[in-house]
Amino acid sequence: MRDGARVLDQFGVPYVMELLAIHQDPQRMVDFATSAAANQYRVIIAGGGGAAHLPGMIAAFTPLPVIGVPVKSDHSIDGLDAIYSMLQMPKGVPVATMALNNCENAALFALQVLGSSHPSYLELVQAYKHKRKEDTQQISKNLQNMGYRNYLQERLGVDSDEETVRR
Amino acid sequence: MRDGARVLDQFGVPYVMELLAIHQDPQRMVDFATSAAANQYRVIIAGGGGAAHLPGMIAAFTPLPVIGVPVKSDHSIDGLDAIYSMLQMPKGVPVATMALNNCENAALFALQVLGSSHPSYLELVQAYKHKRKEDTQQISKNLQNMGYRNYLQERLGVDSDEETVRR
Amino acid sequence: MRDGARVLDQFGVPYVMELLAIHQDPQRMVDFATSAAANQYRVIIAGGGGAAHLPGMIAAFTPLPVIGVPVKSDHSIDGLDAIYSMLQMPKGVPVATMALNNCENAALFALQVLGSSHPSYLELVQAYKHKRKEDTQQISKNLQNMGYRNYLQERLGVDSDEETVRR
Amino acid sequence: MRDGARVLDQFGVPYVMELLAIHQDPQRMVDFATSAAANQYRVIIAGGGGAAHLPGMIAAFTPLPVIGVPVKSDHSIDGLDAIYSMLQMPKGVPVATMALNNCENAALFALQVLGSSHPSYLELVQAYKHKRKEDTQQISKNLQNMGYRNYLQERLGVDSDEETVRR
């Protein structure tokens, strides 16, 4: 969640971060979700690992858009448990599922949702994408100028003549 | 669920069957689960397909044992979505997960749970198992007596000389 | 897509439906996605089976929110190919992935996104959810009143005394 | 199993812990399972990795409820081998399967089973759940009071300004 919060901080988007332990304190999740729209929330990001019922249950209690971030935790089934539990919501109760562990994208997608009413947010997304494009172009240019061997050695400390072991 | 109900009917175990549409009517699930112990329920069986949050959420709201039956529905991911969503419950909130679509076993396991306080139920389970043992012994005997070719033809209408097509 | 269009029709939400054959006519996808924001689109729903690159590539060309619907087609790997290809987008380019074949949810989620600027849309979502709650409560009541045996027989034509074959 | 034993110790529930090497010493498993009900066992927890036949075979020999804990061992297929082998029991012989490696939940579920006859056990489960609810509420409160940045740094030693590396 930290990674998502950093994106929101960077864009100056106000947000509230809460710990909702859905299976330990389910009533608190119900109270939160039931009152979220009235409390002026606009979009909700919920993460979870394993059974990962949180985003789907919040979505059941609120008309607001809910974004889910599946997390690959220690005893998970490769993260597939959380992915399937968020993704496979029934007709009428969507959860917008993001990539495994990818909370940055949840924050960005929240901005895109808000951009629907605040065009300035879409401009932020646009600027963010522009910045990333320029970054990759710079890396690309460096790679061209230095050659990949020098690039790997200087930037990553990897010696390109050392063969990767493969069986 | 019908298959589970038939098992309970057969043993004369009183039960209540309800439709709880967790994502369409979540508050009703909350009300049911919160009051289940007070309402003298002893064990709860909950089925579901896809995201299949029902058994886990009921378990979050009640101290009673909850048995989950994952269902392979039309747009499911081979039933794995429901299996993982029930099985992978976090510490403190177990769901006793049964085989895919196997509601009979949920009913039987409920009997085994009740048998902890009502030894007569355990005797019912014992009798049920005994009956099934005798059934398979009878089939086995028939198979021996008739030979497998005759058995397949007479009982299943399958001609054992017709080769199964396999590539 | 038909199922999603029906939801939008039902709510009177204006939309454009286009066939974008991303691998056959990729430039048309580029033109569409590049100009979508300027053309006053607010949110984009894209479906696909197999490699299913459409939603992710549109998202690469536009700051608008993109909703992806993975489709299980005939020669797909159980639909997992499309799910993973939409879900696993890299940092900076989210795709809001829906359940397998669940285009209704894509349409509803689009409404929730639009609801961020048009509160009336959120009210529509609220009303839709309310209607579905009442429907399930009615079914639930019928089930209680008739008993499950009668309910199955009358409504579904299933005879509850006929045992499901299971090995 | 240690984690499950600790739960039972904490609640003062008497139990016996045995090593049953089902494939190395199968007759001992048969003897144990056949006599378990007569020996006043009330519920059985069995774990295993790989082929993981133990819970299912015990269940075949006893009318008592059997709880299975799939374990992800070194040469397992991501733990799926043990999960499927416990979960997919045939009609008539249920195994209540728990989450991967989650022996605490097996112990808790055993308490819930015993609670059917000893209401005091259900009260223990209730108290356990209450304690965990309070714990998460305390963490939640700390998180609110300190802000997530301070919380991460003080409690976990994680500097929230250091970006998670993601490709």
Place this chain on the structure above:
Amino acid sequence: MRDGARVLDQFGVPYVMELLAIHQDPQRMVDFATSAAANQYRVIIAGGGGAAHLPGMIAAFTPLPVIGVPVKSDHSIDGLDAIYSMLQMPKGVPVATMALNNCENAALFALQVLGSSHPSYLELVQAYKHKRKEDTQQISKNLQNMGYRNYLQERLGVDSDEETVRR
């Protein structure tokens, strides 16, 4: 099993076919397996679907070689449950696992095992393989002579000009 029996019949190999319902009548499996070596069995083929504990448990009770045939049954997890349950046997108790549903190969492999002591069996296997080689060479020759279009139409009734529908 029928397909395997046909192979054995074809080679004149004496065999006994029994129904061992491992979970319904586990003691019978124990009795069978414990006495199999003394009863002059030489090799054992055991099939099963779902949890599929039969081959592994027999192997636990006998020093004889055990061949397992995983079966994809109606409520199985694509047959993977049976495959993993047979394949992933622990150190000391091997089960020779065959392809899904491939009981012919189990019979052939049994012949290969017996061939270790009865060279005449290995000659049977050799002859069987020779026959199949000639069969495929004949098909291959026909395909060359007729051309694939005519071959498909004459032998399979498939019109090669009709395009396979693919999305």
Place this chain on the structure above:
Amino acid sequence: MRDGARVLDQFGVPYVMELLAIHQDPQRMVDFATSAAANQYRVIIAGGGGAAHLPGMIAAFTPLPVIGVPVKSDHSIDGLDAIYSMLQMPKGVPVATMALNNCENAALFALQVLGSSHPSYLELVQAYKHKRKEDTQQISKNLQNMGYRNYLQERLGVDSDEETVRR
């Protein structure tokens, strides 16, 4: 393979189609692969289901490029067995693996390989792609002109008002 042959016929590319039963007649595969380069073959397409060793083994015996087409057959593990067996070739012996059952693409890729020496083949590929682009543009235009409801009804005979059943 028929679908791939049709593509080659359509482009007037000479080819030889053979049945190589790798496991029944392995020496013939060896002879074919060893002499393929000397026999003026330029590129080899090999399909297979299940263990699907054919493309990889041919690639082991020839320096020519080998294209593999995994086939989902009746007793396969969802086609994943053939996919993995072709795809996961070790260092030094690549197989160019195509989509499940997609022999058309194998034929097209063979053309692209040949295009390296015969620019006229690349022009054929270009023309083929152009034709498909125009086809999808025509469908797209029809969809726009008729509206999706009329389009579905007229072209596919599907009544768009009939709701897809979904649970």
Place this chain on the structure above:
Amino acid sequence: MRDGARVLDQFGVPYVMELLAIHQDPQRMVDFATSAAANQYRVIIAGGGGAAHLPGMIAAFTPLPVIGVPVKSDHSIDGLDAIYSMLQMPKGVPVATMALNNCENAALFALQVLGSSHPSYLELVQAYKHKRKEDTQQISKNLQNMGYRNYLQERLGVDSDEETVRR
């Protein structure tokens, strides 16, 4: 393979260990397999990772029984590529597939195969199994005598009061 060789050494079974790089030097595999029966081999164990064609191709060239050991290598798909490639052999050419990385079992199964002609080998297997039974009984006894807390601490250096971290 080392683990399998140790088992054979322990039993005094003569064997030959060779490196057959099937994709780098396929003709050597052909020569080996074609002449194996004439060279007095009785049973063949072949391991491999990734595409893992070795056991299946040897089986195609020899009437001898072939045992396959799938290996989970660094760039494998969780070992499933090797498992499926060995397991899913077509009709007529069985490979007796063992558990992932479990070469001990391959050696033991080879002994069981040889036991078909040399009863003394079966006695070795019997003795091996007896030894392992006694070992587990000793561990079990120690566990009972010491209690699990002391056992874990003394034998494994694990402090049972330290809670396993689980999220």
Place this chain on the structure above:
Amino acid sequence: MRDGARVLDQFGVPYVMELLAIHQDPQRMVDFATSAAANQYRVIIAGGGGAAHLPGMIAAFTPLPVIGVPVKSDHSIDGLDAIYSMLQMPKGVPVATMALNNCENAALFALQVLGSSHPSYLELVQAYKHKRKEDTQQISKNLQNMGYRNYLQERLGVDSDEETVRR
């Protein structure tokens, strides 16, 4: 990619290595792919992890053969996301997919493609394969001469008497 570049360097094949960040800078990918044939590229190798749309999208814009290398990155679904996204391309737009992380094979396959027009490249592939055959024969000889115990100890520093721990 480094491993692939080393193969090309070793053979003196001229190549260009570029960083194309498809989702961050999609237009650059379009420009590259659209002009690749005119710019005298002959074959394109593209790698990627996660959604991994790069090879498929390049293939959509060019008639040149495209080789895809799926990469298993940190937050990937075991690399299956990239594999499926490259492999499952629709009819008309093939991507020649290589093994997970196996860029050496992509480079070799590129040589095989070029060998279609430049027989000297095929001779390079032939020589490369010959060298690898000799290498494995040398290893094989050493293994025979030294015995596997000495070989493991001298070459790998592994003591063959130390038993691999296995549960």
